[in-house]
Amino acid sequence: MSIALELQSRIKQAFLEALNKAAASEGWIIENLPPIELEIPKEKSHGDLATNLAMQLTREIKQAPRRIAELLIQHLDLTDTFVESVEVAGPGFINLWLNNKWLYKVLKDIEEQGDAYGRSNYGQGKKVLLEFVSANPVGPMNVVNARAAAVGDTLANIMEAAGYDVSREYYVNDAGRQAHLFGLSILARYKELAGLEVEFPEDGYPADYVIELAKILRQEVPDLLEKSQEEQEAFCKRWGTDRMVEQQKADLAAFGVEFDLWFRERDLHQGHQLDEVIKFMQEAGYLYEEDGAIWFASTRFGDDKDRVMVKSDGEPTYLTPDVAYHWNKYSRGFEHLINIWGPDHHGYIARMSAAIQALGYPADSFEVIILQLVTLLRHGEKVRMSKRAGRFISMKELLDEVGKDAARYFFLMRAPDSHLDFDMALAVEQSQENPVYYIQYAHARICSILRQAEENGVKLPMAAQADLNLLQTEAEIDLIKKLAQLPEEIIEAAERREPHRIARYCYELASTFHSFYTHCRVLGEEEALQEARLVLVQATKQVLQITLGILGVSAPEQM
């Protein structure tokens, strides 16, 4: 456990013991013990840590909160907690000030743990499957897919750091109606290019990229039309979706996102898993027949209407393979499923959750994060997009224009459930408005210091050799405190599934460093102080690298 967390748990323990002692001597009877919460106050004058315990207890003990706080403090034993002073303040807060010595241990901690700093065992190795993006393999990915990629990948990084065993997975809808129409569209273009008169399929994909695909296909398979119509269609569907999947893989890799598994819907069909899941649900008594279709009684698990699983024409609906897929996820040993979906899929949650329960898994083992829309802007002006006319900015185009670092950071700046304004002009602007450069610049500045130290023949000290007590100014202390917060920030972000917290933390760390940089020199100071500050600067570099790594943003040595 990190020092900051260990310290907090020791202090909480001390409060618990103080409460027991005070209760014994005052005759308090406490039926519902409130959780003991420690927070880092927003206001510096409120100490390093504070607790509202006394105020929480007013409900149990009918006394004034400040009075309770005083009594708690009287019984408080703070040996080995670094707590230097305690006060009762405001309506009944207990504020604690810590001795800086614990901060020096943080620096040693960071050095010892290296890349592992910030990691914890909070998740206890729980097997989690995170499915995200899962765009249909029938066209280029859009900006919401890009947002999902950034959020999903970073959330996986965060949860891994918090001690979960996370797998990243992409579900490929390569067997449904969309895939079929896509195949027909390619085939129609192929025939056109061969000079044949064809009617373009209704609800097909008229966009230009389909023509480009048809051109490639003509070169690769010039004798396609010699096959039967059925074979031609099947071939185009398979070839086209495979081609798109390869494209998506490449685009996502350029975005720094790699999946553990690209799960093919067609494998579910081939393995007869649709039949199996239907049989299972039938035997469990959750399916019924009506109007020639097979229905799932999802209302029994809180959905607002029952859902068709097999249409009257014998074809499964979209839901059926999806249920089979989730069944498959559990069968592979995952204990918790998280899906990241676009804003147009929220209506789908209730039926999927119902299916999970019908399959016999707990409702809370399945979780959906709904991302809100992305509005693209240029210089504050909305970028008009029309999918029908084939005019929209794809994920690849966005990346080509603004670059991986800016794109990832911008997508990660906002809470998932917040609509996102993404100004593409701002993202490439090298100005004060652009937070990506601000953070990277902090890292580059550190590298510059370390580079020059090396050039001057200054040996980089280990934390144990340096006299860290020399780090005393406000700028130095603030910086170490910020470094000390990483482990709890990661746990908080993992628990709440909110990657933007880490983006924010990273920005704040850079800001704290920039302030330190202007207030404190490193090189050229008296040797002992120079050493201590070099230790601090190296630790900051380490933590910036770790957090940028979680965000998937590069940490340049020079800018």
Next chain:
RNA sequence: GCGCCUGUAGCUCAGGGGAUAGAGCAUCGGACUUCUAAUCCGAGUGCCGCAGGUUCGAUUCCUGCCAGGCGCGCCA
């Protein structure tokens, strides 16, 4: 009509049952003979959408309303 998300500073957004509600940008004023000024320091700004309710305490939780966005198929 029903469901989900959002409503906080001029703009973009954090925060969140508690202390004087924050940050960036924009605006204004300062700081480079010294490790990168893509930086720092300072200044002002708020019926936290509206109305009720729960609470010792609500911007935060609950209900209703208003506004914006997105959904509501034997489509995927």
